Amino acid sequence: MMSHLSTDRLAALVDETPSAAEALHLSACASCTAEVASHRRLVRLAAQAATRTDAPLSSFDALVPRLRAEELSVEPAARRRRMVMWGSRIAAGLTLLVGGTAIGRVSAGAPLLPKGDEAPIVAELPKIAQPATFRNTNDAMQVLSASQQQYQEAAAFLAAQDTTSHFIGLNQTSFQARLAALDQMAAATRAALYQAPQDPVLNQYYLSALGARAATLKQMGAVMPANRQLVSY
Amino acid sequence: MATDQITIRRAVNGDESAMRALWSAHAPRIDAVVRRLVGDPDQAADIAQEVWIQIFRALPSWRGDSQFSTWAHRIAVNRTLNALRSLRRVQFAEVEIEEGSATTNEDPDRSFVAESIDEAVRQLAPGARAVFVLHDVEGYTHEEIATELGITTGGSKSQLFKARAKLRRLLAHLVDVPTPAKDLDDVASLN
Numbered sequence: 013m014m015s016h017l018s019t020d021r022l023a024a025l026v027d028e029t030p031s032a033a034e035a036l037h038l039s040a041c042a043s044c045t046a047e048v049a050s051h052r053r054l055v056r057l058a059a060q061a062a063t064r065t066d067a068p069l070s071s072f073d074a075l076v077p078r079l080r081a082e083e084l085s086v087e088p089a090a091r092r093r094r095m096v097m098w099g100s101r102i103a104a105g106l107t108l109l110v111g112g113t114a115i116g117r118v119s120a121g122a123p124l125l126p127k128g129d130e131a132p133i134v135a136e137l138p139k140i141a142q143p144a145t146f147r148n149t150n151d152a153m154q155v156l157s158a159s160q161q162q163y164q165e166a167a168a169f170l171a172a173q174d175t176t177s178h179f180i181g182l183n184q185t186s187f188q189a190r191l192a193a194l195d196q197m198a199a200a201t202r203a204a205l206y207q208a209p210q211d212p213v214l215n216q217y218y219l220s221a222l223g224a225r226a227a228t229l230k231q232m233g234a235v236m237p238a239n240r241q242l243v244s245y
Numbered sequence: 246m247a248t249d250q251i252t253i254r255r256a257v258n259g260d261e262s263a264m265r266a267l268w269s270a271h272a273p274r275i276d277a278v279v280r281r282l283v284g285d286p287d288q289a290a291d292i293a294q295e296v297w298i299q300i301f302r303a304l305p306s307w308r309g310d311s312q313f314s315t316w317a318h319r320i321a322v323n324r325t326l327n328a329l330r331s332l333r334r335v336q337f338a339e340v341e342i343e344e345g346s347a348t349t350n351e352d353p354d355r356s357f358v359a360e361s362i363d364e365a366v367r368q369l370a371p372g373a374r375a376v377f378v379l380h381d382v383e384g385y386t387h388e389e390i391a392t393e394l395g396i397t398t399g400g401s402k403s404q405l406f407k408a409r410a411k412l413r414r415l416l417a418h419l420v421d422v423p424t425p426a427k428d429l430d431d432v433a434s435l436n
Contacts, residue, residue: 061359061362070296070297075298203257
């Protein structure tokens with residue numbers, strides 16, 4: 013019978029296949045077999061250590077000065093100021109857009125609102141449903157804005173009707189899923205607006221997501237059981 | 246994870262709360278691998294800070310084609326090994342592993358087994374510790390370890406087996422498998 017296996021070889025046999033001679037020896041030698049088993053136990057314990065975590069060594073607060081010095085992060089107060097600034101710019105842009113449209117119509121001798129605007133909203137639906145052609149971007153923006161408003165009002169109306177909500181499959185779970193998706197959309201477009209604050213498409217999606225979120229919260233409140241109240245989300 | 250992606254986008258834009266969220270979620274795991282590779286707790290703490298700065302610097306290059314935790318983990322390993330090289334603490338060529346004895350810290354807040362393993366691993370030579378941690382704890386292959394450490398796969402295997410043999414002795418109280426009494430003398434002769 014061959015002599016005992018070396019310590020290195022015993023350690024190797026945890027994940028290597030023994031040669032024929034080694035296998036023969038192991039079948040007859042209890043001590044070498046036990047040694048291999050001990051090494052396997054060691055490796056198993058070490059692998060378990062991979063999933064073990066302790067308190068972090070690092071500290072985020074200690075990282076902050078360097079992150080700011082390298083301009084990798086922005087101080088929250090400065091960030092809030094920047095958000096307010098961009099929010100003001102977006103609001104100002106929308107005001108200019110709406111105001112410009114109104115001034116344009118007045119200066120062209122047209123009424124401030126197109127004729128028929130006072131008519132019930134349902135009466136305009138066939139117009140919106142038809143393939144649209146627009147004279148300019150202002151007209152397109154007006155239709156877009158009106159369509160969104162109508163959609164939200166119609167959705168809120170449907171949500172208020174218990175039977176209709178069930179009929180079209182809207183319930184608390186689906187509203188929660190929608191809210192989660194809207195939050196992601198708002199976060200993604202908000203992040204993109206830091207890069208391209210003037211982008212009208214990003215602005216449109218961002219504001220739409222916020223508007224839809226507010227409307228969904230109302231709808232969600234409408235479908236909740238009578239004994240429960242939506243406090244926050 | 247979608248939440249990670251959104252948080253990362255915010256962090257790339259300098260949102261400190263998003264950065265803090267990433268750090269909070271991943272620091273225990275990231276710092277653990279740094280701690281195991283470095284051994285010395287004080288040096289590990291310094292290197293962990295550098296690792297996180299590096300992760301935040303590299304954040305815009307994360308493409309989302311892998312888990313953020315995997316990507317950050319790889320940065321942590323690379324950065325830690327680089328730091329150890331610059332400290333000239335790791336001799337990645339094959340080295341003799343010094344003898345020593347394990348001591349255990351009876352900290353009631355930590356697992357006895359985990360503490361014993363950590364303490365024993367700290368007693369390995371830096372190169373052997375890196376190979377052992379990367380292979381047996383982190384699951385790297387010998388080829389990956391050879392690339393990371395600039396050694397051969399044979400060198401990686403050799404260091405691993407020596408490291409295991411030493412740890413097996415240091416941790417006998419944890420890993421011993423009972424043998425028939427007649428073989429006890431044989432076992433002693435192996436050590």
